[in-house]
Amino acid sequence: MKFGQQLQSSLIKDWYYYYISYDELKRLLQPELQSKSTAENPNAPSKKWTDEHETRFYRELEAELDKVSNFQQVKSGEIQRRIKISEREVTEVISRAKAALEQRENDQSNTEVPSEEDFAMLEEDLSDIIADVHDLAKFTQLNYTGFQKIIKKHDKLYPDQQLKPLFAARLNAKPFFKDNYDASIVRLSQLYDQVRTRGNPTKGDSAAGGSQQNFIRQTTKYWVHPDNITELKLIILKHLPVLVFNPSKEFEIKDSAISSIYYDNTDTWELYEGRLKKTEGAEAIRLRWYGDMDVDTIFVERKTHREDWTGEKSVKARFALKEKNVNAFMRGDYTVEQAFEKMRRDGKKSEKEIADLEQLAREIQYRVITRKLQPVTRSFYNRTAFQLPGDARVRISLDTELTMTREDNLDGRDRAGKNWRRMDIGIDWPFSQLPPEDVERFPYAVLEVKLQTQAGQQPPEWIRELVASHLVEAVPKFSKFIHGTAKLNPSRIDLLPFWMPQMDVDIRKPVSHRFGIERPGQSTDISTSGHMDDDTDDEMEDAANLPNGDDENYRRLRAARDALEQHEVAQRMDYGTTNGGADPNSLDEEERLAARPITDDDDYPLYDSDDEDDDLEEAKRIGGWTYRRKLMTHYAEKVGDKLASAFRLAAPVPKPTPMPSNGNASMGIPNARNNDQVREKRYKAPKGKKIHVPVRVEPKVFFAAERTFLSWLEFSIIIGSIAATLLNFGDTAALASAWAFTIVALFAICYSMGLYLYRVQSIRSRRAITYHDKWGPSALCVLLFAAVTVTFVYRFTHESKGGLKGDLKGRLNE
Numbered sequence: 050m051k052f053g054q055q056l057q058s059s060l061i062k063d064w065y066y067y068y069i070s071y072d073e074l075k076r077l078l079q080p081e082l083q084s085k086s087t088a089e090n091p092n093a094p095s096k097k098w099t100d101e102h103e104t105r106f107y108r109e110l111e112a113e114l115d116k117v118s119n120f121q122q123v124k125s126g127e128i129q130r131r132i133k134i135s136e137r138e139v140t141e142v143i144s145r146a147k148a149a150l151e152q153r154e155n156d157q158s159n160t161e162v163p164s165e166e167d168f169a170m171l172e173e174d175l176s177d178i179i180a181d182v183h184d185l186a187k188f189t190q191l192n193y194t195g196f197q198k199i200i201k202k203h204d205k206l207y208p209d210q211q212l213k214p215l216f217a218a219r220l221n222a223k224p225f226f227k228d229n230y231d232a233s234i235v236r237l238s239q240l241y242d243q244v245r246t247r248g249n250p251t252k253g254d255s256a257a258g259g260s261q262q263n264f265i266r267q268t269t270k271y272w273v274h275p276d277n278i279t280e281l282k283l284i285i286l287k288h289l290p291v292l293v294f295n296p297s298k299e300f301e302i303k304d305s306a307i308s309s310i311y312y313d314n315t316d317t318w319e320l321y322e323g324r325l326k327k328t329e330g331a332e333a334i335r336l337r338w339y340g341d342m343d344v345d346t347i348f349v350e351r352k353t354h355r356e357d358w359t360g361e362k363s364v365k366a367r368f369a370l371k372e373k374n375v376n377a378f379m380r381g382d383y384t385v386e387q388a389f390e391k392m393r394r395d396g397k398k399s400e401k402e403i404a405d406l407e408q409l410a411r412e413i414q415y416r417v418i419t420r421k422l423q424p425v426t427r428s429f430y431n432r433t434a435f436q437l438p439g440d441a442r443v444r445i446s447l448d449t450e451l452t453m454t455r456e457d458n459l460d461g462r463d464r465a466g467k468n469w470r471r472m473d474i475g476i477d478w479p480f481s482q483l484p485p486e487d488v489e490r491f492p493y494a495v496l497e498v499k500l501q502t503q504a505g506q507q508p509p510e511w512i513r514e515l516v517a518s519h520l521v522e523a524v525p526k527f528s529k530f531i532h533g534t535a536k537l538n539p540s541r542i543d544l545l546p547f548w549m550p551q552m553d554v555d556i557r558k559p560v561s562h563r564f565g566i567e568r569p570g571q572s573t574d575i576s577t578s579g580h581m582d583d584d585t586d587d588e589m590e591d592a593a594n595l596p597n598g599d600d601e602n603y604r605r606l607r608a609a610r611d612a613l614e615q616h617e618v619a620q621r622m623d624y625g626t627t628n629g630g631a632d633p634n635s636l637d638e639e640e641r642l643a644a645r646p647i648t649d650d651d652d653y654p655l656y657d658s659d660d661e662d663d664d665l666e667e668a669k670r671i672g673g674w675t676y677r678r679k680l681m682t683h684y685a686e687k688v689g690d691k692l693a694s695a696f697r698l699a700a701p702v703p704k705p706t707p708m709p710s711n712g713n714a715s716m717g718i719p720n721a722r723n724n725d726q727v728r729e730k731r732y733k734a735p736k737g738k739k740i741h742v743p744v745r746v747e748p749k750v751f752f753a754a755e756r757t758f759l760s761w762l763e764f765s766i767i768i769g770s771i772a773a774t775l776l777n778f779g780d781t782a783a784l785a786s787a788w789a790f791t792i793v794a795l796f797a798i799c800y801s802m803g804l805y806l807y808r809v810q811s812i813r814s815r816r817a818i819t820y821h822d823k824w825g826p827s828a829l830c831v832l833l834f835a836a837v838t839v840t841f842v843y844r845f846t847h848e849s850k851g852g853l854k855g856d857l858k859g860r861l862n863e
Contacts, residue, residue: 052071052194052195052198053071053072053075055191056068056069056071056191056195059187059191060191061184061188064120064184064188067116067117067120067188068117068188068191068192068195069113069116069117069191069192069195069196069199070109070113071195071198071199073109074106074109074110074113074199075199075202077102077105077106077109078106078199078202078203078206080097080098080099080102098206098207098210103207103210106203107212110196110199110216111219113196114196114219114220114223115223117192117196117225118223118225121185121188121189121192121225121228122225124181124185124188125185125228127181128178128181128182128185128233129233131174131178131181132178132233132236132237132240135171135174135175135178135240136236136240138171138174139171139240139243139244142163142167142168142171142248143243143247143248145162145163146162146163146247146248147248149162149163168244168247171244172241172244172245175237175240175241175244176287176568177568178237179237179241179283179286179287179566180566180567180568182230182233182234182237182279182283183279183280183283183566186230186279186280187280189225189226189228190226190276192225192226193225193226196216196220200212200213200216201213229302230279230282231282231300231302231305231431231433232300232302234279234282234283234286234291234433235291235293235300236300237283237286238286238290238291238435239290239291239293241286241287241290242290267499267500267501267508268497268498268499268500269497269498269516269523269525270495270496270497270498270523270524270525270526270527271495271496271497271498271516271521271522271523271524272493272494272495272496272521272522272524272527272556273447273493273494273495273496273520273521273522274493274494274522274556274557275492275493275494276557277519277520277521277557278447278449278494280520280566281447281496281515281520281521282433282447283566284515284520284566285435285445285447285515286435288435288509288511289435289436289437289443289445290435290436290437290438291433291434291435292434292435292436292438302431303340303341303476304340305431305432305433306339306340306341306429306430306431306476307337307338307339307429307430307431307432307448308337308338308427308428308429308476309335309336309337309427309428309529309530310335310336310337310424310426310427310456310469310470311333311334311335311424311425311426311427311428311530311533311534312334312335312336312417312422312423312424312425313422313423313425313426313534314420314421314422314423315423315425315457315459315541316421318534318541318542319420320332320333320334320422321530321531321534321535321542322544323354324354324528324530324531325528325531325544325546325741326741327354327356327526328354329354329355329356330353330354330355331353331354332351332352332353332354332416333351333352333530334349334350334351334413334416334417334422335350335352335530336348336349336350336375336424336469336470337350337367338372340476341475341476342472342475342476344372345371345372345373346369346370346371346372347369347370347371347372347375348367348368348369348370349367349368349369349370349375349378349410349413350365350366350367351365351366351367351409351412351413352364352365353365353366366409367409368388368406368409368410370388374387374388375469376467376468376469378410378414379414379417379469380418381414381418385407385410385411385414386407388410389403389406389407389410392406423457424456424457424465424469424470425455425456425457425534425538426453426454426455426456426530426533426534426537427453427454427455427456427470427471427533428451428452428453428529428530428533429450429451429452429453429454429476429478429480430448430449430450430451430452430495430529431448431449431450431478432446432447432448432449433446433447433449434446434447435447442500442501443498443499443500443501443508443509443512444498444499445496445497445498445499446496446497446499447494447495447496447497448494448495448496448497449494450478450479451490451491451493451494451495451529452478452479452480452488452489452490452491453488453489453491453529453532453533453534453536453537454471454474454480454483454487454488454489454533454537455486455487455488455537455538456470456471459541464487486537487537489532489533489536489537491529491532492552493522493556495527495529496521498512498515498516500512519557519558519559519560522556522558524548524551527548528546531546532546532548535549542738543737543738543739544738544739544740544741545738545739545740545741546740546741547740547741549740550740750812751809751812754805754808754809754812755805757801757805758801758802758804758805761797761798761800761801762798762801764797764829765794765797765798765801766794768790768793768794768797768833769790769791769794771790772786772787772788772789772790772791772794773787775787775790776791785839785840785843786836786839786840786843786844789835789836789839789840790836792832792836793829793832793833793836796828796829796832797829800825800828801825804822804825808820
């Protein structure tokens, strides 16, 4: 929907008059709507945009900014005061509960025990504050978007009077949109957890999943649009507390900062390709620290990928190193024995643990030196982790402000010098001091859900609703190292990850089901963080101004909104939804492409660069016979494709039944959009590049190919034996049959050998080809039919001629 409609449907009644007057500002941008000549006013000003119009518009814009900013500050201060009051109330109630418990143990009862109703009231108050934080975040987001769009509309209509640079300074002077809610979320999480557990926070026990042997660990990654980040955090904290590593100190923004430096060989990019292709034993080596640049402890980590068929799990191992020793360790000047000398003296770890860490350090140091690994990419993000302390069954982490930067010294630029990391940046996101080619600001947050459940056990219901909601977009196996390295080295990296085409697709989705923040005691609307298209055709919007009148006007607006929502629900129930609808089972553009049957032309990679047209253009520039030959080849391929398509359509073979685009026909739901064609886009990689498609390869795949080849050989041997028998023990008529069966046997042997070698090579290369053999068995049946036909025809012809000759010879003898 258009932004004006989105704003109308998302506003909160109690805050109605504090939103940006978007339609009023839009009306001011159109002089013809401001002044029209009438009988009472024949001298109305012209429709041309004048300085007077510009001044009035800017004055109204300033007033709207003051209104929104002042309300946001007042509301934010109110929320902070309410959190402080709730902290006192929760502390008082929990203290009474503990005192009553202690007195009960001592056979005393002087203190009144808090009732269940007291805790319920506290939980309701906290839920109300959480809803206020959610509403304020949405209020801020909508108003900031409104200011951006109205400025964009102004500059589009009147390009000679650009307002964006001037108003950007005013926005920075009143940065209501930069308010960070992380500190409030952490405090609310602690309070809500204390109330929910009645003053006894969950400690977690090993029987619940900590040390089980028969469990399944599942890790899935999702992208989260910035519009949904705060809402997602507030939803999760009502089920899991924010994991605070140092609860004794006040939360600071730097406490959530995590930075990592990834190593690779800039000539071969072997670590990048190994992690991208998920080859067995692929490693990633990185240096990680938590907090700002002043921390002294650096963790040296190695992640090793293991295939499932090995029976092992991918592992991450690390050891700590002082920052001052990192450079010397990576060069080999600082030995492993020196690194663990103090640890061995302290005696806090066993000799076996120290030996394992030393072995890890030796292997990492050896690989860095022998493979000439050097820093290439840094990733920075602020992480909010949700987990019950001591309980690893459910762990959720949300990484925001994700940014990748270059750490190498390529292109003749001395970024880090001889140091292991560059020092011109820290945790000062968004790193505006860096040139564009050195930084990649990821547009989404990354949600990682780690589940550890018993075999056959389902994840919690709220987890299933969360990952199926409109708030997240699943991107399995997403890697910050792979994405950052590919984006920051466009001239050196040719193989791209499979999620690259999705970067140009808006991941925001309509609300699929009632899942979101609800205010206690009210049947509030579901979250309104649905899809908002770019306002590229704003002239088509209704120019009518939102009324500034009484409650009757608002009731009419509310009634129109409810009618619109009911109409959309009825449409979804009666007709199903297309890709842009709200049906959670409908396929989006990427899923339709993945579900499309593989054709003969599909090969590895699935997304390839469109080099053919470029080659033709290059030949055209060269001219002469080069261009003529290329053009003839081009048209010959086109004609061949058309003829092949015509033959396939004319062939009398069964045709598959086409499935409806929305997938609702199987459920008996009528489809009113059967005439609409689902348009699929075949994604193209940039010129000269390929996009890697993950292909699962296990040993049983090789064995299956080998068994198929042996089956062909077995059949060929049987046919060859029949041919040899006919050749050695048959008469003259059997000679033709022996030749026919011999040709069939030789064809089967040669064809199966070539197919087997092609399949094995494709499996080793992890190529996403069509492994199904749809021509070989049919051709073999045709050849066998021909051989048997030759046998019968030759035998019948030979016996008929032999019988006729014998009859004539007998009559002559008589």
